[in-house]
Amino acid sequence: MFEVRDYPDPVLLKRARPVTVFNKRLERFVAEMFDTMYEEKGVGLAAPQVGVGARVLVINTEWEEKGAGGEIAMINPEIVSHEGEEMRNEGCLSFPGIYAQVKRWSKVRAKYQDVKGAWKEIEAEGFLAQAIQHEFDHLEGRVFIELLTPDQVALVAKDVEQLKREFKRAGGKSKPAPVEIE
Ligand code: CO
Secondary structure (H helix, E strand, O other): OOOOOOOOOHHHHOOOEOOOOOOHHHHHHHHHHHHHHHHOOOOEEEHHHHOOOEOEEEEOOOOOOOOOOOOEEEEEEEEEEEEEEEEEEEEOOOOOOOEEEEEEEEEEEEEEEOOOOOEEEEEEEHHHHHHHHHHHHHHOOOOHHHHOOHHHHHHHHHHHHHHHHHHHHOOOOOOOOOOOOO
8 A cells, every 4th residue: 555645745746757667566566556546445546646756557437346347557658649528527636625627538549558568559438538638647747736727726726725735734845755666
């Protein structure tokens, strides 16, 4: 189990590095990211959210319990095409209790490597497409509140300020990464 980093931890605002080594350590890291995601009742988690600046994300938008179908681990993902736009309600484990409407592409096609390094492609729409975009943004150092319209920003501004105060009170610094991923 990893500790999830809350905004504005600087690790959330930096572009993550590509993964170049596909080994047991990476597999263990991905398994522990899934455990952390289930424990925190999330449907997606990106490595920067646990303090690791590597291009790794996990998603399960169908989960009812750990291990049930729908687990996707993406290493070095890229969104290769997209279609349509829609407003969707969104939250993030790094912004506890904060939800807002975000404009997302309706459909995306993404390519990524699996934990063994094999290239895969996925076509997604709806909630899964939204999750892929949200977690991919984390790898770019982008958080969902950056995508809000001014009226949505106004709705969450107080809660975001509270998170900033809490981070400052806790020392205002990022903790070391729990594991090094090459
Ligand atoms: Co998030």
